[in-house]
Amino acid sequence: MTDTKAPASNVRDDRNGSAGSFSAFERLVAWRYLRPRRKEAAVSIVTIISLIGVTLGVAALIIVMAVMNGFRAELLDRILGLNGHLMISAIDRPLDDYEELSARVTTVPGVRMVMPIVEGQALATGNVGAGSGVLVRGVRGEDFVNLDSVSGNIQHGSLETYLTGDGVAIGTRMAQDLGLAVGDLIKVISPEGDVTPFGTTPRVKSYPVRAIFEMGMSEYDRSVIFMPLEEAQLYFNTEGVAQLIEIFVDDPDAVDHYRPLIEEAGDRPMYVSDWRQRNQAFFSALLIERNAMFLILSIVVLVASLNIVASLIMMVKEKARGVAILRTMGATQASVMRIFIMAGVGVGFVGTVSGLVLGVLFCLNIRYIQRFVNWVSGSDVWDPTIRFLSEIPAKLNVYETASVVLLSLTLSLLAAILPAWRAAKLDPVEALRYE
Incomplete structure (x- = not known):
């Protein structure tokens, strides 16, 4: 018991x-x-x-x-590595003072780089295959060096040869599609050509390929051509003018903080947008x-x-x-x-x-x-x-x-x-x- x-x-x-x-x-x-x-x-x-x-x-x-x-x-890293965190666009007159404006904006605390650019759509052809639509971006040599996502990923050619100013840099997938190697000529065709008595003729010009980069993002590696700023201004008939000024800052998530400071430093009528507006839907x-x-x-x-x-x-x-x-x-x-x-x-x-x-x-x-x-x-x-x-x-x-x-x-x-x-x-x- x-x-x-x-x-x-x-x-x-x-x-x-x-x-x-x-x-x-x-x-x-x-x-x-x-x-x-x-x-x-x-x-x-x-x-x-x-x-x-x-x-x-x-x-x-x-x-x-x-x-x-x-x-x-x-x-986000690839997109912001190529495009600026904030963009300045002209309102009342073209950005013909882009050098002075860039210098003023550079003094804003937290601004890492200011890059005037000229860009436009074009058709590119190479040694093989049909032509493909491309985005031509004209940037200054020192700005191209500071674009680590591009200049730090050059697979063929060299940064030094590109900086001589007589050629372009293209992506690896564009080089494969068009059958191009370093030293080959790439033909760039723009519909916005010269006006003649018989109408507007397309502008056609060939550039030697000086560097081939690979960002790891196929869209950019296939469709972007980098060109010296002065050459891009001549090609698109915008001598002495920048279409945009892209600004890179230390903290991309704090663009609302930088916007009023940049507008104040600009000291001219301009429109400032940011990367969130450009890529909001995506x-x-x-x-x-x-x-x-x-x-x-x-x-x-x-x-x-x-x-x-x-x-x-x-x-x-x-x-x-x-x-x-x-x-x-x-x-x-x-x-x-x-x-x-x-x-x-x-x-x-x-x-x-x-x-x-x-x-x-x-x-x-x-x-x-x-x-x-x-x-x-x-x-x-x-x-x-x-x-x-x-x-x-x-x-x-x-x-x-x-x-x-x-x-x-x-x-x-x-x-x-x-x-x-x-x-x-x-x-x-x-x-x-x-x-």
């Missing part, structure tokens, strides 16, 4: 000593319920499937969010896509959490006799409920941690994985002509990763509540009636 009552006393003492928390007894029972046993193979298989589902769901969510963040960051689309992907992949984690519900319900049925014995030994409904909640959250926790590790490792090695998949498939799975960038980018965000982990753990907890409540409501008499 004494031996029979001793376990009940231990259960009560352990439970009472851990009021409001998970006791050692509850943790022990939850662990024993989770351990696979041969006669409970079905429960073990469903539990393992739940664990794998949570792992893959969390990993997929982390990977996709990191890729979306990396995609946005890389595009980056808004990226943000919408990113939020949509987070919502869609959260459903994957939710479905994986529903597997936890199924595995716990099966566990409750398999352990009905054991639960009844625990109740007769003095375990309360709250204690039984905590045991099954702990079992469900345990599966979710292990799956979440495994998914976190898998997702982080995948993101850190994503470029090696891309090259391996390319090697196995024999083709480029990330076509830069469609996705702009030549490699898959991934940028982990600590707060987003933490939110994914928190989401997974919360869903695991919610999934465990219903089966745990059913286990706590189990009637010991009914469960042991036929034992």
